[in-house]
Amino acid sequence: MIFSPNSPLQLDARFVCQFFLALLLTLSLSACVSSASKPSLYQQLGGEQGLDRIVEELIQNIGNDKKVFHFFADAKLSRFRTLLTEHLCEVSDGPCKYSGDSMEDIHTGMHIDEADFNHIVELLIDAMNKADAPVTAQNKLLARLAPMRKDIYRR
Amino acid sequence: MKAMPIKMNTYSLGFSLTLNPGIATRIFILLSVFASSLTFAAGGKILATPGVSQVEGAAGGGLVPWAQLAGYASDNEISASGFCSRASVSDYDLDVCGVQANLFDRVELSYAKQTFDVPALNTELEQSIVSAKVRLYGDIVYSRWPQLSFGVQSKELSDASVANLLGAKDDSGVDYYLAASKLHLGAAAGYNLFWNFVLRSTSANEMGLLGFGSTSKGRSLQAEFSSALFLNPNIAFGIEYRQKPDNLNLGETDWRDVFIAWFPNKHVNLTLAYIDLGTIAGAPDQTGWYLSLTGNL
Ligand code: HEM
Numbered sequence: 001m002i003f004s005p006n007s008p009l010q011l012d013a014r015f016v017c018q019f020f021l022a023l024l025l026t027l028s029l030s031a032c033v034s035s036a037s038k039p040s041l042y043q044q045l046g047g048e049q050g051l052d053r054i055v056e057e058l059i060q061n062i063g064n065d066k067k068v069f070h071f072f073a074d075a076k077l078s079r080f081r082t083l084l085t086e087h088l089c090e091v092s093d094g095p096c097k098y099s100g101d102s103m104e105d106i107h108t109g110m111h112i113d114e115a116d117f118n119h120i121v122e123l124l125i126d127a128m129n130k131a132d133a134p135v136t137a138q139n140k141l142l143a144r145l146a147p148m149r150k151d152i153y154r155r
Numbered sequence: 156m157k158a159m160p161i162k163m164n165t166y167s168l169g170f171s172l173t174l175n176p177g178i179a180t181r182i183f184i185l186l187s188v189f190a191s192s193l194t195f196a197a198g199g200k201i202l203a204t205p206g207v208s209q210v211e212g213a214a215g216g217g218l219v220p221w222a223q224l225a226g227y228a229s230d231n232e233i234s235a236s237g238f239c240s241r242a243s244v245s246d247y248d249l250d251v252c253g254v255q256a257n258l259f260d261r262v263e264l265s266y267a268k269q270t271f272d273v274p275a276l277n278t279e280l281e282q283s284i285v286s287a288k289v290r291l292y293g294d295i296v297y298s299r300w301p302q303l304s305f306g307v308q309s310k311e312l313s314d315a316s317v318a319n320l321l322g323a324k325d326d327s328g329v330d331y332y333l334a335a336s337k338l339h340l341g342a343a344a345g346y347n348l349f350w351n352f353v354l355r356s357t358s359a360n361e362m363g364l365l366g367f368g369s370t371s372k373g374r375s376l377q378a379e380f381s382s383a384l385f386l387n388p389n390i391a392f393g394i395e396y397r398q399k400p401d402n403l404n405l406g407e408t409d410w411r412d413v414f415i416a417w418f419p420n421k422h423v424n425l426t427l428a429y430i431d432l433g434t435i436a437g438a439p440d441q442t443g444w445y446l447s448l449t450g451n452l
Contacts, residue, residue, distance in 0.1 A: 114260075115199025115229040122201060125388060135387045136345020143340035149297050 041144075042094030044137035045128075051094070055085045057127035067119050071110055091144050104151040117153045121145075197452070199229025200260070202388050203418040204295060204338065207426045208238035208449045211284050211308050211330075211362065212253040212267030216395045217242075217428045217445050218410050219379040221351045222304040222336035223295055224263035224288060225255035226451050227421050233258055235452040244432050244443035248272040249364075253284075263288040263306075271364045280364050281313040288334075295349070301337035308332075310363040321436065322403050323366025324373075330357040332379075346384055349393070353379035360403050361435055372402040383416070391416045408433025412445060424449050 045051060059081060062072055072080070089096035100106065121142065128138045205223045209215030214225035217240070226234030239252040253267030264287050271280040288306035295302045308330040312318060315326030332355040342348045355377045358368040368374070377400060383393030392415040401407040414428035428445040435441050 113199075113229070113231060115232065118199055118201050118229065134345075136341065139341030139345055139347050143342070146297055146340060 041092040053131035197232035212265035226257040238449040240447035244441040318366025324368035328367030
């Protein structure tokens, strides 16, 4: 294979730089705004009240969903509500300690596939929208939940 | 997921401004097919994660292929997609329509037909591209390392006379590329940040529209790059950069664009871009607009 005279490293530096400069500026500006108070992710999601709303909306969504409701048909609702709220509270640095079982233990044997998992994510995003959680807080929560997938699906 | 109603009026209105009737009809048929078969939709991937369709038919941005496969099929699903795009720059127009299949989020097969219009010479060049892309590793959202895919694009001009005239060696050629893509959730002040990097081995002149290679130059390695920021789950804006060889010594330049993509639901997405294609066949300053619509089954 022959390398062309204008080698891969010779990207139009100005163009790429301009993009990252703009990005950096956006980031640092919003960093300034947020570093003033630095609310925890838990607070950004609306604190106790916010999480209660998110979990309630998620339960509603699951209840109305053809694709994944069957997974939850035998689950005890009050226990699920309490433990999921606790879990999301802990994950978002809130003042809670999750008292349930590990993600792996809970979901093993459910045979959740890739599409099921992504669908729950979509129902959660929809629930967060209904609970008026800001997009940035939603993304940060999803970023913390995403690595748990390996303990939850294909088990 | 709720199937949102397709706002047919909005799309046909947007396209009637720039597309010729033939293309508009094809898009309309495409949309009707999608609208009438929404119940068969494979939707195991999260909204917007497959990206849009690039000009050679692969899932990607506008100009650059990405590591994701077209459509929303997850590991036990199959999906089919179709797209039409138009790039309109100072002296040329490029129309592309194509179809894509996604088999179990492992293999993408696509076919695209490009029509390159040179109004000044009253000439039209046509190229067809048959492609395959295989996902080698990962998932742009979940895996620790970027998703990695290997792609092959087999291109053939229907008429080689212009290419030959300009000194091209062949009227067909094959591109190979390796693409790495990653979506970082919440990484940019809470917004989702996407990037994609491609290494392509190619002998194509202007993507193949001006033939392949020349008497003195053949295959070379080119780099391509994309990045996007998601304002919300439905709207992304970003840039692309595509390095290109100059086999014909016509001052062929790298391509770049700034785009905004809209994903109202999993069935359609619309991309608008400002593109800078530099010098094409000796004509400099080829800047203009790019509009693309993809529909997913
Ligand atoms: C990041 C994603 C997920 C997280 C963080 C999560 C977390 C939890 C938590 C904290 C509980 C309560 C613990 C308990 O009841 O003992 C729970 C229960 C449950 N989860 Fe998940 N889960 C996730 C994804 C999924 C998915 C994708 C499904 C199915 C499609 C699912 C199905 C269930 C079911 C059915 C229960 C109730 C079990 C029972 O009470 O019998 N989960 N999950």
